[in-house]
Structures are given as C-alpha cells and as structure tokens.
Amino acid sequence: xxxxxxxxxxxxxxxxxxxxxxxxxxxxxxxxxxxxxxxxxxxxxxxxxxxxxxxxxxxxxxxxxxxxxxxxxxxxxxxxxxxxxxxxxxxxxxxxxxxxxxxxxxxxxxxxxxxxxxxxxxxxxxxxxxxxxxxxxxxxxxxxxxxxxxxxxxxxxxxxxxxxxxxxxxxxxxxxxxxxxxxxxxxxxxxxxxxxxxxxxxxxxxxxxxxxxxxxxxxxxxxxxxxxxxxxxxxxxxxxxxxxxxxxxxxxxxxxxxxxxxxxxxxxxxxxxxxxxxxxxxxxxxxxxxxxxxxxxxxxxxxxxxxxxxxxxxxxxxxxxxxxxxxxxxxxxxxxxxxxxxxxxxxxxxxxxxxxxxxxxxxxxxxxxxxxxxxxxxxxxxxxxxxxxxxxxxxxxxxxxxxxxxxxxxxxxxxxxxxxxxxxxxxxxxxxxxxxxxxxxxxxxxxxxxxxxxxxxxxxxx
Amino acid sequence: xxxxxxxxxxxxxxxxxxxxxxxxxxxxxxxxxxxxxxxxxxxxxxxxxxxxxxxxxxxxxxxxxxxxxxxxxxxxxxxxxxx
Numbered sequence: 001x002x003x004x005x006x007x008x009x010x011x012x013x014x015x016x017x018x019x020x021x022x023x024x025x026x027x028x029x030x031x032x033x034x035x036x037x038x039x040x041x042x043x044x045x046x047x048x049x050x051x052x053x054x055x056x057x058x059x060x061x062x063x064x065x066x067x068x069x070x071x072x073x074x075x076x077x078x079x080x081x082x083x084x085x086x087x088x089x090x091x092x093x094x095x096x097x098x099x100x101x102x103x104x105x106x107x108x109x110x111x112x113x114x115x116x117x118x119x120x121x122x123x124x125x126x127x128x129x130x131x132x133x134x135x136x137x138x139x140x141x142x143x144x145x146x147x148x149x150x151x152x153x154x155x156x157x158x159x160x161x162x163x164x165x166x167x168x169x170x171x172x173x174x175x176x177x178x179x180x181x182x183x184x185x186x187x188x189x190x191x192x193x194x195x196x197x198x199x200x201x202x203x204x205x206x207x208x209x210x211x212x213x214x215x216x217x218x219x220x221x222x223x224x225x226x227x228x229x230x231x232x233x234x235x236x237x238x239x240x241x242x243x244x245x246x247x248x249x250x251x252x253x254x255x256x257x258x259x260x261x262x263x264x265x266x267x268x269x270x271x272x273x274x275x276x277x278x279x280x281x282x283x284x285x286x287x288x289x290x291x292x293x294x295x296x297x298x299x300x301x302x303x304x305x306x307x308x309x310x311x312x313x314x315x316x317x318x319x320x321x322x323x324x325x326x327x328x329x330x331x332x333x334x335x336x337x338x339x340x341x342x343x344x345x346x347x348x349x350x351x352x353x354x355x356x357x358x359x360x361x362x363x364x365x366x367x368x369x370x371x372x373x374x375x376x377x378x379x380x381x382x383x384x385x386x387x388x389x390x391x392x393x394x395x396x397x398x399x400x401x402x403x404x405x406x407x408x409x410x411x412x413x414x415x416x417x418x419x420x421x422x423x424x425x426x427x428x429x430x431x432x433x434x435x436x437x438x439x440x441x442x443x444x445x446x447x448x449x450x451x452x453x454x455x456x457x458x459x460x461x462x
Numbered sequence: 463x464x465x466x467x468x469x470x471x472x473x474x475x476x477x478x479x480x481x482x483x484x485x486x487x488x489x490x491x492x493x494x495x496x497x498x499x500x501x502x503x504x505x506x507x508x509x510x511x512x513x514x515x516x517x518x519x520x521x522x523x524x525x526x527x528x529x530x531x532x533x534x535x536x537x538x539x540x541x542x543x544x545x
Binding site: 023024064066067072075076078080136452453456460461 | 481506
C-alpha cells in the first residue's frame, strides 16, 4: 500500500513526487512510456540528440529573484538556481506581414517596439500591463472570460491584438479561436514579463535533476507501466490495474494523464468523455545545419510568424497542417557562456498546427511520405520570415501528432490538453486528483508548479 | 526543548525553506510575512518540517499561530517541551 500513486512521469508528476517523498510519503510514479518527461522529453536519432517539446523554458527570472514561479519551485523542491542552469534568450520576435515586434526578457523592449509601430496604442499597452491578474489572484469567475474581449476593451488596433495573442496562444492555449483571460494573464507573464531561457544541455538536464532528487528521497519510478483501470468503490479510488494485470493500491492517487484520459480509466465513468478532449496538435520539423544559425544572419531565439493580419488559432480541418502560422526556434540562439562553447550543431525547429486524425490514419509508407511533403511545405512557409537556410541542411527529422500522442497519451495529440481546465485539481472521486496541463498550468515551469501546488493542497495534509 | 531551543530550530527550518533570506535581523514580535518573502506554500513547509523533524502535528486551524517567531515559540513550547 502506497501513500500516493502518481500516474505519469512528466514535469508535474515528478515535482509532486519530490514534494511527497521529501515529506516521507511512500510514493510510486507510473509511466506508460519507456522514458520520462511526457511532452517535454528527448530522443536520439542518427547520433544526435533531439528535444521534444522544449523550445524555451518560460517564466525565466534571474538568480536572486524572490518572486515568480521559478523562484517558488526552486524553493519548494530544494534546488539551487544553478542546478537548472538556465541561460536567457538573445531575443525573439513576432512577425506579421510588414511589421515585426522584437521582445526579450525585459518588457521595455516590447513596449518600445509597440510605441514605434503602434504609436496610438502606446499608453493602452501600459494600461494592459496594469490590468494583468497576478498568478495567485486568478479566480474561477474571471478565469474563463474571453481574452479577446478583455484585451479589445483596452487595445483597439486589431493587428496589435493579433500580434500579442500569437505567441501566447502558441505557447499555452488549448482553446481554439479565443483564449481564457486567466490563461492570457498566465502566459503574458511567463512569456513577456518573465521570459525565455534554456539550459545549455537542454531539457534533459532538468528531467535528470528531478528524477535524481525523487529517487534519492526514496521515491519509486516505474517505466513501461501503463495504467489500464482505476478501480472505484463508493466515490473513492481503491486501486489501479496496470496493463500487465498487476494491481497496486494507495491512499490517494494523482493523475497527470489529462482529465479526459483519467476519467476514461475510472470504473464508474460510463459516458463517452471524448468530446471534452482538446483538438489542437502540432507538427515540428527539426533541421540540422552545417553552420551556426548566426552565420546565416539568423540571431533570433524564437520567431512567431503569421502570414496575414488575422491569426487563425484552430485545428486545420481539411489538411494535415496549417502552415500559415508557425514558430521558428533555434536552441543555438541563447546567451550561453563562452566557457560552454557552441552547441555541436546549428538547429532550426519549426512548429505548425496539425490535424491529429489525418496523421493518425496513415499506414507507415504514407506516413513517411507525408512527413517529407510537410517538411518541405513547413520550411518553405517559414523562410518568408527568416533567412533561407535550406541549402545548409545536413540532417532533419519531423515529429507529428502521432509522436505527441506516444509521448503524452493525450487524446488527439492535444499538446495543451482540454480547453476546460480544473484549477483546483479535484475530480469526482474524493481521493483522486489531477495535475499538469489539464489543471491549468502549461510548459516546463508551469507543469512543475502544478505538481507542487496540487501536492500541497491535497496530498500532504492528512 | 526550551523556548530558546525551539527558536533556534525554527531559524534552522527557515534557513532551509528560504535559503536566500538574511535571518540575522529577524524581529521576534513582527510577523514573518512583513520581514521575509514567505508565501502560503512556505508556511505549509514550516508545518511539514516540524512534523518531519520532531513528529509535532500542527492542525490546519492552528496555522495562524505561526505568524511571528514569538507566537510560534509560544505555541510550540508546550508541544515540544518533552522532546
């Protein structure tokens, strides 16, 4: 009998596991995949390391900062700032036809770019900054207001609204077309007010730190251990059954599998919960170059692009991908210390919106052909917003909604989970809770904070 | 433990929870919140550390007693006198 069983060894599950093991609970984390990390993971191909998920760690605050999610999680998990080894971005951009706004980890750059290109909105932008709700003040009543409506009352130029929304939707919006006001505030803080960083060694450094700490505290981690059922009696979870048939029991259960995915495991849930799942999935091309991106005059860390004045945030219904908008990221373009040297390869990653069903229903040959076709189309779209790097490509890979499904087990390969969030982490069962993407925080730092806060609220107090 | 021992122990817990805080000038009769960057998660950690280190249980209704060093020591003295 465990004190707590945790489903999923992603950021939130590992973080919750550390909190509980630190306070002497007997904890087991079960992971379906053969590796940890969930969406924020990594793999090796042709002798090269590839990241899944991580473009950037958001919520960056410098060493010594006492406020903000990064400082809070380091304190709560007893890590030093140095252990995450975060290096800030060089600088990013939002590029629409004819106008490009630069931003970095100091909001004043974005404010001055807005003042230059949208002088009539200069003061309104300041007003918007003042209206943002702080992380701790988010309430369920205002969380689900329409961000487009709230922002539209403050900023009037439709193009500026689209440009500000574009990176925030790309980095954490499970809803199509619009965004929850609460999620807008979270993402605005984490992207524009705090900002981007990355460890030189990539996301694996953070994952390795989390796992090492969890194990050192006596936590148990089981890979290739998918959960097939949660047994329910009288409104309580009373055990879980693994795919192998093995049964385990605990006093409490925490699932980071996603809300729909968790409900489907529960014995007592008979209705079809699928319609509540998220629909937004991505493809990502990874191009390995024969040079560093800065040698071809590309020095941006991340570029969020959109090829018309209207930003369409929706599942592509008729095609495999929608390449009108995308995110270009180069892990080379961070302000690494000279002593780190350069990353071994120049890398350009480009993310686009994708249709899960179309990718999922292909046989193996057709899947490979689709990857080739959409690699070409994605890159051709992106080079309208950056120097054309295509003659420098020496290797490439592409991951698709199928890959995301394999790593996250989310319905529809939905990167940011279901549009409806469960901020308090509770479920219909008294001793089953959820953390991670469907609780409301996304990204690496968000995932970790989610695991910590659900552990603190529900799993540590007997 | 004497009240003086308990005070030293609380300082040790605080330095664990908030390693970047300077605790040397901490005033005993002023709320922790007014002197240190502590949030509700940190207060939970004081309770959890007491449980982990000394098996002292502080029920949730009593968390408010841990507002300042003085009130914390007063509250814990009867609970920890035999430790």
